[in-house]
Amino acid sequence: MGEPKKEDPGRDETPLEQADRRWSELLQELRVAQTGVQILFGFLLAVVFQPRFAELGNVDRAIYVITVVLGAGTVGALVGPVSFHRLVAGRTRKPETVAWASRLTVVGLVLLYCTMASAFLLILRVVLHNVLALWLMLLMAGWFALWWFVIPLWARNRADGTEDGGPPDR
Numbered sequence: 001m002g003e004p005k006k007e008d009p010g011r012d013e014t015p016l017e018q019a020d021r022r023w024s025e026l027l028q029e030l031r032v033a034q035t036g037v038q039i040l041f042g043f044l045l046a047v048v049f050q051p052r053f054a055e056l057g058n059v060d061r062a063i064y065v066i067t068v069v070l071g072a073g074t075v076g077a078l079v080g081p082v083s084f085h086r087l088v089a090g091r092t093r094k095p096e097t098v099a100w101a102s103r104l105t106v107v108g109l110v111l112l113y114c115t116m117a118s119a120f121l122l123i124l125r126v127v128l129h130n131v132l133a134l135w136l137m138l139l140m141a142g143w144f145a146l147w148w149f150v151i152p153l154w155a156r157n158r159a160d161g162t163e164d165g166g167p168p169d170r
Contacts, residue, residue, distance in 0.1 A: 016094060019095040026102060034079065037108075067118040070118055078108035113149075117137055117140070
């Protein structure tokens, strides 16, 4: 029937080879994110059993509950690609699996962003007991947003415009 169609003229790989490469790259990214999420979530689960937890006011308890729920959602989204791959593996659906896993990873990163901001706010409120906690959290949330979303999206949009004359990396 012939050779498989090449997806990207800038790379010499078939759609399946591209899916394999993208899956390997995604796994490396997930390893980094999952480690941090597991540590953060473990910390969040342990907080409730600390003696000082009883001293938290209603607002701080609400922030804690929101943070734990966001953390659980983050774990679900960042472990989801592994489950998705395992349940779909061997069914000749690698490109679709990679696409879904990539989407789940982005959802997980957005949830991780929210979890980090919420946890940061809770910690700063307990330590500072004043409105400075909110401002510091907003500053850090802005810093995370800049490096996690704004600059990567800017770079992606710049590359999609192929201003450098080369094809976008896929």
